[in-house]
Amino acid sequence: MQALSLGVHIPLVCFGIAFPAILLFVEWLGIRTGDTLYRTLARRWSRVMISLFAVGVVTGTILSFELGMLWPAWMAKFGSVFGFAFALEGISFFLEAIFIGIYVYGWDRFSPRIHLLTGIPIAITGMTGSLTVIAVNGWMNHPSGFTMRNGQVTDVHPFTALFENSYFWHELVHMYLAGYIVVGFVLAGVYAWGKLRGRWGRYERTALVIPLTVAALAAPAQVVIGDWNGRAVAAEQPIKLAAFEGLQETTKGAPEHLLGWYNGSTVVGGIPIPDLLSILAYHSPSATVQGLDTVPPSDRPPVNWVRFSFQTMVFIGTALTFLGLWYLWFRIIRRRLPRTRWFFRALVAAAPLSIVALICGWITTEVGRQPWIVYNVMRTSEAVTGATGIPVGFATLIVVYLLLAGLVVWLLRRLARSPLELQPPAESVTPDVAR
């Protein structure tokens, strides 16, 4: 149930991280160039932003209920360690809610510069909010900053636990880049779809190029940051790394199988690439990689889940990188966009694929941590609620989320179809025709 809610919430978080910054850039361009096109675009996107934010508020509230409802033992035991981060998250969320109201309802009510300023807190708080949540996740993967004494948590240092954690920074950068990639490709995908349907003017071209540029630059960078993540996992969570491959025994020069299936002792049916896992983990073809059999079976994660989502993420990420490089090549060398329809078809496909990669990445890190909720400290089964009736709640939640998803799609379609106000209302009050 938590997984479902998080799965719904995470793409929305991406929009919280990346969308306000892109939006403000567009609005700033509008002020800098005096071109009303940018202003119209920013205005249009701000409607999308507040709709998504409202859904984010709702799913975020549900999550904070669920954290307590589903994992009472986890909260009771470790709430004192990471609760601080959620307190900061609450403040960020609060500020974001305040300023998003001012910003979206403040078009034409302030001077353009003041209006731009009211948007800046949204961009900052969107980042700090997710920053603190990632800090908690980093801590769950690499617990520190407290001492366990007779099963009780003592000697708590929340700040050390959360922000001086060696597991925090790479997760943070990885997630932020993912945010920009998802938002960039989703927005670009929407306008690429329009282009294939014949909607293609200066407005659409701008609306496609700006987010696509962000995503095309962030995708290759993500490959490098992903490598950093892989090395950190190898150092701190060797069993998770072994699960990426399904490596049974500790091996020198470990291979990585593309595709295939882990049958409980080995990987069958995949294409083996010698030494690849060693290179990924330690940058050396002869490095030794710890195998799954170094821990008892009860301490191993569900290997196929982890393998499959890890490989899907890497595969999609690589494809998106090539798509981004294709675009950058044309922009820099040829000074134009690619003209082939296949480029725009690829962009349309990239929109959902980027979200799939995001969720796969999250499954990789979360399921890879199983059976632990707090790595090597607390098992998930020890943390879960004793309340009955969870299946009923689960079913209700699925229905509600389906309704919510339907609503969002319907709204965005409606927003997309409503006529463009290329002339902002302020100008239409004093039309040139009347003079």
Next chain:
Amino acid sequence: MSLAEFPLVLILAGLVGYSVLAGADFGAGFWTLPQGRLTDRVREHAHRAMAPVWEANHVWLIFVLVIAWTSYPTAFASLISTLSIPFFIAAVGIILRGSTYVFRSAVGTTRTGAAADVVFAVASIITPFALGAAVGGIASGRVPVGNAAGDLVTSWLNPTSAMIGAIAVFSGAYLAAIYLAADARRIGDAELEEAFRRRALGAAVAAGAIALAALPVVRDDAPRLYHGLTHGGGLACVIVSAVAGLVTIALVWVRRFGLSRVTAAAAVAAIVAGWASAQSPYLLPTYLTVDEAASPHATLISIIVSAVLAAILLLPSLSLLYGLLLGGRFDPGRTTDEQPEPRPVRIGRWELLVGLAATVFVAGALLNIFCETAWQRAIAVAALLGGIAGGFVLLAIPPEED
């Protein structure tokens, strides 16, 4: 006040904020129920007044939950597992309300909104009732310590819970009607102003009547709570609340809406304080005291730090938002028509700059792959992100073509 009690003060302050602001928000939803001739105009007015602030009103609850689980993890885990059903109902209600807000803001005011309005109204009644019922469960001592240790049904379906839930619904309706009457006056709609004035008086009388009826019910059902509310500090709070409530009715009667907002909020604040006083020193009567439930010292300190931070950041922001709203800045027709001068952008030496951004990007990437220490890593990531930012600015303006 001991360190252990400090977060409780924050929680109570958050609850007051939530009851007053989100209570009014729920109340505005209450008034979107079908109500004859004025239905459409009342609905429109309620939505327009609440749309810019509902998210901010709502986040108070998240604030309360977060402080609660950080400061008193055992108590939070116990009450949220025992009271999982009302909290779940409230959560679904919140989802439905949020959805209809989004729906309204995107659709505007059309006939298709009618079904959504009914959903909105129903969710606006169920949600405060469920939350009030959960409070009733805690106050009447039905939540023992442990993972879902209490009765999952009777912990919130009991006489005290029913009374507190009903009071929550009607006091929200009453707060909302007062705010909306004042809003109607500001935009100069005398008919709506009068309509909401009558609704405010009606809801206030209903809330007061339920509160009086609740007294004998609570005496039989939760004698300990009753004792707390009728002696000492609890009694003082109840008296303050009752007086503030009566003053509010009088102010609404004479159309002094501005001042009546303050006294109405004071009535709600006093009753929350009275509840806290009545069950002190317990957090979960009679199972867990505040001191027993509190987190370790370092965590409490960090909460105080974040509370100070919150006060510095949130109070000015909130007053800005409400100031703009109450000052009528978001009312229809209040627009400026300031437009920036057209100034075309030319980037000189574009090729050189693109080459520079690409070099920084690639250097950052290589350093990321081969770096060993944390410092090298920091430089590598900074270079990578710097390359992205530079490249973005250079490439963001689309080429003129096709």
